[in-house]
Amino acid sequence: MAFNNIDYCNEPIRKVYHELFDDALKRYNDRQTRADRKIENYYEKIRSSKQEKPFHELILQIGDKENMSAESENGTLARQILDEYYRGFQERNPQLKVFSAHLHMDEATPHLHIDFVPFTTGSKRGLDTRVSLKQALAAQGFKGGTRGDTEWNQWVSAEKSALAFVMERHGIEWEHKGTHEKHLSVLDYKKQEREKEINALEDKLVEKKDEFRVMADRIKNFDNGERALQNLDESIMNGPEYQLPEPSAMMSARSYKTKFVEPLVARFKSLISTLFARYFKALDSYHRLNITNGNLYRENEKLSKINGKLTEENTRLRAENKDYSLLRRVFGHKQIDSLLEQARNLKGQKRDYTRSR
Structure with missing residues (x-):
């Protein structure tokens, strides 16, 4: 070659x-x-x-x-x-x-x-x-x-x-x-701060998603409870423990009532009382869970939007920082620092002039 x-x-x-x-x-x-x-x-x-x-x-x-x-x-x-x-x-x-x-x-x-x-x-x-x-x-x-x-x-x-x-x-x-800049530029600092905010938001999003998942599981449990009620309904209609047997030929009405009817009625009363208590408790919990779940969903959506904006800003800062680093490498740290100092002084002079008017 x-x-x-x-x-x-x-x-x-x-x-x-x-x-x-x-x-x-x-x-x-x-x-x-x-x-x-x-x-x-x-x-x-x-x-x-x-x-x-x-x-x-x-x-x-x-x-x-x-x-x-x-x-x-x-x-x-x-x-x-x-x-x-x-x-x-x-x-x-x-x-x-x-x-x-x-x-x-x-x-x-x-x-x-x-x-x-x-x-x-x-x-x-x-x-x-x-x-x-x-x-x-x-x-x-x-x-x-x-x-x-x-x-x-x-x-x-x-x-x-x-x-x-x-x-x-x-x-x-x-x-x-094998290179490492010990001192961070302003853009580096802003980028790091944005990354910290994004990481914190992502952690919070994970936490909220876990809460959301727990709520969803609990609602699913209520759905399972609804199916259990349907099974109970079928059991009441067809289960032998809730059916009255045919009276024997020699049994009196009083004996039949005492032996079969009254115990069955007592079982129904106990069952209905328990069902009503659990139903109203479940209904109250269900409504509260739905409200909490809705709030979590809205908060999750809000956090997602904030996270998206911060991600866009971080991307923009990363691009600006790349240009800034290239300028420092090409023109030297001293020249760039001198230009920045001149810009700050000019900005301060304009601000002082505005205040004095």
Whole structure:
């Protein structure tokens, strides 16, 4: 696959140093009154320096050999994306002079090597145009913060985002691995709060659904009771315990009444009394359950609507947060924070002006 490699440039680094710094070196040496302060070879001075490196390298790769093998169709797509990304590199980074850049397709996964010399102009110390990674990146808007938020880390993050933009245009989403933002943005916070509200509502919905199910089961029990009453009715009509036997030939009416009729009437009275008591109790419970069930149903519907609205809002916040994160990665935290501060100040000025009128 070597024939698919792309060599964008490969200039000797010493030549690049001459082009970038010879004029500044002459101006510096002309100002010196002592010979030992003059710099004979600026490249050798930087190469032996402990403060600056003569050049820096950025290596970028999309995917791995499992999903972006150089010999696969995806590998060809990765080559196209990396090529498109590199075409805008120098324009994005005017303070980083690229002298060697190669896109390799002859290894397991397509990857891009970019070697560059960082430089700053208008310096008041040493050469007015000199090597400085910190100042070069600062001139491009990357100002260092904490130890983990250095100019280099901010710049690398921005370049990854630039690559992510190209990837998205080709339908590939950048999967962040092993990264974690310690501090939440406002949108992150709102999204988390909405997710908490949604989770709480979902828990409440589950609880109400359980109550609803219990009520439904109890109503079902009443339906079963209705069937039991029908069975009782059939038993009364046809069951032997509720039937009067034929009197024997020698039995008097008084004896028949005492032995059969009165016990049967007593059983009926007891049964009817019990049935009436249970019926009115069941009827009262049934009405109360229906009212409770109706209230639960309406509350459940209301919670479902609220949950739907919160879900939509959370989706919108997630999309806004994605855009917000991309802006931070591309333009840097410092620039975005500065813009936000300006916006807040402007809003405060408008509010103060409105109050004073």
